[in-house]
Amino acid sequence: MLAFMARRLLEAAISLFVLLTIVFFVFRLLPANPVDAMVDASLGPEAIARLYAEFGLDQPLWRQYVLYLKNILTKGDFGMSFFFRQPAVDILADKIINTLILAITSLVIAYALGIIWGALLAWHRGTPFETAGITAALAFKAAPEFWVGMIFVMIFAYGLGWFPHSGMREPGYEETSLFLKYFNLDFLRHLVLPATVAALGSIATPTLLMRNTMLEVMHEDFVELAKAKGLSTARIIYLHAARNALLPVVTSLATNLGRAVGGMVLVEYVFSWPGLGREIVLAATRYDYPVAQAAFLMIAAMVMLMNIVADLLYGYLDPRIVYK
Amino acid sequence: MSLGQVLQLLIRDRLALAGIIIVGTFVLVAIFAPWIAPYDPDQIHRVDGRVARLLPPSSQFWLGTTNLGRDVFSQVVMGTRIALEVGLLAAFMVTFVGTNVGLIAGYFGGRIDAFLMRIVDILYGIPFTPFVILLVSLLEPSIWNVVIAVSLLTWRTVARICRAQVLSLAERPFVKAARVAGASHWRIMYRHILPNILPLALLEMSFVVAWAIIAEASVSFIGFGDPRAISWGKILHSAFIAGAVRTAPWWVAPPGVAIVLLVLGVHFITRGLESIVNPRLRGE
Numbered sequence A: 001m002l003a004f005m006a007r008r009l010l011e012a013a014i015s016l017f018v019l020l021t022i023v024f025f026v027f028r029l030l031p032a033n034p035v036d037a038m039v040d041a042s043l044g045p046e047a048i049a050r051l052y053a054e055f056g057l058d059q060p061l062w063r064q065y066v067l068y069l070k071n072i073l074t075k076g077d078f079g080m081s082f083f084f085r086q087p088a089v090d091i092l093a094d095k096i097i098n099t100l101i102l103a104i105t106s107l108v109i110a111y112a113l114g115i116i117w118g119a120l121l122a123w124h125r126g127t128p129f130e131t132a133g134i135t136a137a138l139a140f141k142a143a144p145e146f147w148v149g150m151i152f153v154m155i156f157a158y159g160l161g162w163f164p165h166s167g168m169r170e171p172g173y174e175e176t177s178l179f180l181k182y183f184n185l186d187f188l189r190h191l192v193l194p195a196t197v198a199a200l201g202s203i204a205t206p207t208l209l210m211r212n213t214m215l216e217v218m219h220e221d222f223v224e225l226a227k228a229k230g231l232s233t234a235r236i237i238y239l240h241a242a243r244n245a246l247l248p249v250v251t252s253l254a255t256n257l258g259r260a261v262g263g264m265v266l267v268e269y270v271f272s273w274p275g276l277g278r279e280i281v282l283a284a285t286r287y288d289y290p291v292a293q294a295a296f297l298m299i300a301a302m303v304m305l306m307n308i309v310a311d312l313l314y315g316y317l318d319p320r321i322v323y324k
Numbered sequence B: 001m002s003l004g005q006v007l008q009l010l011i012r013d014r015l016a017l018a019g020i021i022i023v024g025t026f027v028l029v030a031i032f033a034p035w036i037a038p039y040d041p042d043q044i045h046r047v048d049g050r051v052a053r054l055l056p057p058s059s060q061f062w063l064g065t066t067n068l069g070r071d072v073f074s075q076v077v078m079g080t081r082i083a084l085e086v087g088l089l090a091a092f093m094v095t096f097v098g099t100n101v102g103l104i105a106g107y108f109g110g111r112i113d114a115f116l117m118r119i120v121d122i123l124y125g126i127p128f129t130p131f132v133i134l135l136v137s138l139l140e141p142s143i144w145n146v147v148i149a150v151s152l153l154t155w156r157t158v159a160r161i162c163r164a165q166v167l168s169l170a171e172r173p174f175v176k177a178a179r180v181a182g183a184s185h186w187r188i189m190y191r192h193i194l195p196n197i198l199p200l201a202l203l204e205m206s207f208v209v210a211w212a213i214i215a216e217a218s219v220s221f222i223g224f225g226d227p228r229a230i231s232w233g234k235i236l237h238s239a240f241i242a243g244a245v246r247t248a249p250w251w252v253a254p255p256g257v258a259i260v261l262l263v264l265g266v267h268f269i270t271r272g273l274e275s276i277v278n279p280r281l282r283g284e
Helices: A002-029 A034-038 A045-054 A061-075 A088-123 A128-142 A145-159 A178-182 A185-201 A204-217 A221-228 A233-262 A265-270 A276-285 A289-317 B003-012 B014-031 B072-108 B110-124 B128-138 B143-169 B173-180 B185-222 B232-241 B249-277
Strands: none
Touching (some): A002 A289, A002 B128, A088 A185, A088 A204, A088 A233, A088 A276, A128 A185, A128 A204, A128 B014, A128 B249, A145 A185, A145 B232, A145 B249, A185 A265, A221 A233, A233 A289, A233 B128, A265 A276, A265 B128, A265 B185, A276 A289, A289 B128, B003 B014, B003 B249, B014 B072, B072 B110, B072 B143, B072 B185, B072 B232, B072 B249, B128 B143, B143 B185, B185 B249, B232 B249
């Protein structure tokens, strides 16, 4: 078990290192040169030279790379943002938490609804209800999240006025304590729309998976017995059958954690949710490459970490799995 | 299983048949787009000498107009072309690369296999959407670069699944028989093994079509799309920037409905293919 974890962590570290190297050079070798984008040509040669020196861009490429690596490993420093003139890490630190909150909330909603929905679909196998249900699940999968987001804003923010259309808090918010920062009504009200939209986008996987595993469970003897006892349908579905169909669905939750973290970009963008994904988009439009690079690497690191967590969860949830 | 048989089975599946009809309709719309669209999508219309800004749907402009007086219906019709082009190009490239890598890794095994699968493992750690956005923003924004960005990453799944299939096929008697009969590696791989993984590759292809269409729409929506092309994502980009969410629902809804319909059609076909190929091959 420990050996397995150590190996997975080592693999992830190697992957991250390769990724970091590729990203570093891709950013510097592609036609859109970050330096040209950042430095205004009308500044005059001296000012340009000073800016180059300030960001260490006057050094040869390989030395920049060594320095970049060294700073990350020793100080956790991902370089200075061209745009904010602050360390990229400082800009991103908060955003990691925001993205995680959004991703995890949406995934929990998606799985809770998906499990209920999928179990119902299996129970009504072969009926028009099932076809309609599957079609609806696939339609949510087919709909781009940013568009569903726009429609939701149209209806629930501008039309009905139930929820705010963007952002994470009302302007003028002052932080009182870490706990209250995320557990207050204002924050939750801002969270509802983006989390729901992201949840709908990923609801197809748990729904269809739950339906499939339920189909296998439904013909077991204990379900027949529950029926013979005269229990209500809802009781049979959710208290007897669904429990035994949950395992594959819950393990897929773990694998989808990583994907969810990387998949929040568009929802964050539409709702102006200050997360890592939105920051990548903004940084790319500002040619702020240190921030874009750092945000991308952080998302990748989170995805890899989540994948390891998923592997561990597998073993915990399903003891038949042996780690090698 | 031959491709003809696959098609026959698909048509018998009700949802898959619906998918084929939907996608087929979009293909026809894309081919005849210039004849279907009532106006040039970039034309700025005037009513009574004034620019026809944000007009709601009418008999003259079926889906209303944009803030610059352009016809939404014509734009959506023309956008079909980009969506299908991107979807098919990416699917073709991904399937080509993925199947070949899977074949080579699975057939030769050993170090080649280990090397190729290491690359696939690393690719699996890369988040899809951020990667595509970053790469397209670094390259020049164009349809081709979206296709390349999507393809660079998604061949990972195809390669891994095909490899697993090749591993089991390579041990079958007919492959051994071919080897004993003196067939070359290439002949065994492409003549004997490849036809057996084609239905699987086809299934993966339809996944990629859906991803690629959504990826293009997403990239264009954020504003890194091809500046010359009219795509559904770009229409939504302009609508979002112009605040149409508050003012012009007719401008926001149609391109999204088009995306949902087309991708839903692809998903229907995918489901049909999946039940043909083998539902247990995928974790999803």
